[in-house]
Amino acid sequence: DQQVKQNSPSLSVQEGRISILNCDYTNSMFDYFLWYKKYPAEGPTFLISISSIKDKNEDGRFTVFLNKSAKHLSLHIVPSQPGDSAVYFCAATLASGTYKYIFGTGTRLKVLA
Amino acid sequence: EPEVTQTPSHQVTQMGQEVILRCVPISNHLYFYWYRQILGQKVEFLVSFYNNEISEKSEIFDDQFSVERPDGSNFTLKIRSTKLEDSAMYFCASSQTGQGAGGYTFGSGTRLTVV
Numbered sequence: 001d002q003q004v005k006q007n008s009p010s011l012s013v014q015e016g017r018i019s020i021l022n023c024d025y026t027n028s029m030f031d032y033f034l035w036y037k038k039y040p041a042e043g044p045t046f047l048i049s050i051s052s053i054k055d056k057n058e059d060g061r062f063t064v065f066l067n068k069s070a071k072h073l074s075l076h077i078v079p080s081q082p083g084d085s086a087v088y089f090c091a092a093t094l095a096s097g098t099y100k101y102i103f104g105t106g107t108r109l110k111v112l113a
Numbered sequence: 114e115p116e117v118t119q120t121p122s123h124q125v126t127q128m129g130q131e132v133i134l135r136c137v138p139i140s141n142h143l144y145f146y147w148y149r150q151i152l153g154q155k156v157e158f159l160v161s162f163y164n165n166e167i168s169e170k171s172e173i174f175d176d177q178f179s180v181e182r183p184d185g186s187n188f189t190l191k192i193r194s195t196k197l198e199d200s201a202m203y204f205c206a207s208s209q210t211g212q213g214a215g216g217y218t219f220g221s222g223t224r225l226t227v228v
Contacts, residue, residue, distance in 0.1 A: 034216060041122075041221065043219030043221045044204070046218070049216060089155075099144065099161035100161065100169060100171070101158060106155065
């Protein structure tokens, strides 16, 4: 049951350039999407979210784009910094009626100095 | 910044033994969760807990699992008779509201190894 997919297990980007992490989902009922970052030996840390009524949400260097017709979202990090090196998970949920997130398998981002 | 605390960080147990994983959620949070991540796989929802009862659980959360909030601060996950396939990283999380949109705060996890 892969309702949320991250097809790129890893990504390497030069410091200062843009990192683009992608996520696809299959369940059109999802109406809220989140990105989490995870360092080794730590729990996931909430980064940014977006409601299905929007197509873009920005927070500092992080921007999430949502394309509902394609059931696709992406996280842009500009400019990328070495400290951004981590595993990034996208997650999806319903805004009400459930408490659970459905996570993707993660993309390991490495930002090269 | 407030954090969710999990103990122990690593637990090794014999197959068939009971384990209790402990969590201290953020003090003003009302909703509590357990997730797990088997090595190399995605983070999976186990259970959510609110007002001293389970509000939602996944098909993974069978009769071998139970959760409890024994006092005002701790939130525990018990596995009654561990199996090899229970080996995973277990994450506790909490949130102020139960709406899935709010974003949880996760703990650092307990790595459970069943041998």
